[in-house]
Amino acid sequence: MADKTLSAEERAGRAFPVSWDQFHRDCRALTWRLNEAGPFAAIIAITRGGLVPAAIVARELGVRVIDTVGVASYDHTRQGELNVLKAISEDTLKLGSGTGKGLLIVDDLVDTGKTAQLVREMLPDAHFATVYAKPKGRPLVDTFITEVSQDTWIFFPWDTALSFAPPLRDGAA
Numbered sequence: 001m002a003d004k005t006l007s008a009e010e011r012a013g014r015a016f017p018v019s020w021d022q023f024h025r026d027c028r029a030l031t032w033r034l035n036e037a038g039p040f041a042a043i044i045a046i047t048r049g050g051l052v053p054a055a056i057v058a059r060e061l062g063v064r065v066i067d068t069v070g071v072a073s074y075d076h077t078r079q080g081e082l083n084v085l086k087a088i089s090e091d092t093l094k095l096g097s098g099t100g101k102g103l104l105i106v107d108d109l110v111d112t113g114k115t116a117q118l119v120r121e122m123l124p125d126a127h128f129a130t131v132y133a134k135p136k137g138r139p140l141v142d143t144f145i146t147e148v149s150q151d152t153w154i155f156f157p158w159d160t161a162l163s164f165a166p167p168l169r170d171g172a173a
């Protein structure tokens, strides 16, 4: 079902572009916080967006067991139905005693919180971390670094490219 709260235009109205440098710094800051909450036996990345932060967090925390859960719901800025494209492996479920105890789930962001809610139901005792959080999804996250407003659209470095920006006096916003 489409998200009727905000239109695609409203959601993309405020852009928050993130560079690779900034993203790496924010992931490292997240790791500092997670270091207090661990140790973790394994990391589960919510793919695809959770793959890059999970790699950085795993490197910093020295975690070598990485699993993925594939969830997709957005077609650019419009949210549709949640699709689980890949489930968590049996090995990982066993490692977390079936409930996720001692496991870390990583995603790039929470927006409405629907993705987080779904994955939390799979592993209720796991620690849930994201780099960015919007107010609606924030209560579902145990640890995050930066909050952005609900009407902000975050542009990740893997989705963007450097391009010419017209000077202010030529009419740029």
Ligand SMILES: O=P(O)(O)OC[C@H]1O[C@H](OP(=O)(O)OP(=O)(O)O)[C@H](O)[C@@H]1O
Residues within 6 Å of the ligand: 046, 047, 048, 049, 050, 071, 072, 073, 074, 079, 107, 108, 109, 110, 111, 112, 113, 114, 115, 116, 137
């Ligand atoms: O809190 P929500 O409103 O559920 O949105 C957050 C989710 O949306 C994005 O994933 P997307 O479904 O776009 O798939 P992707 O990670 O493969 O890009 C993002 O990576 C989060 O997983």
Ligand SMILES: Nc1nc2[nH]cnc2c(=O)[nH]1
Residues within 6 Å of the ligand: 074, 109, 110, 111, 152, 153, 154, 155, 156, 159
């Ligand atoms: N890139 C990106 N994907 C999202 N999925 C849900 N919210 C967002 C967002 O703000 N940016």
Ligand SMILES: [Mg+2]
Residues within 6 Å of the ligand: 046, 047, 048, 049, 050, 071, 072, 107, 115
């Ligand atoms: Mg995602």
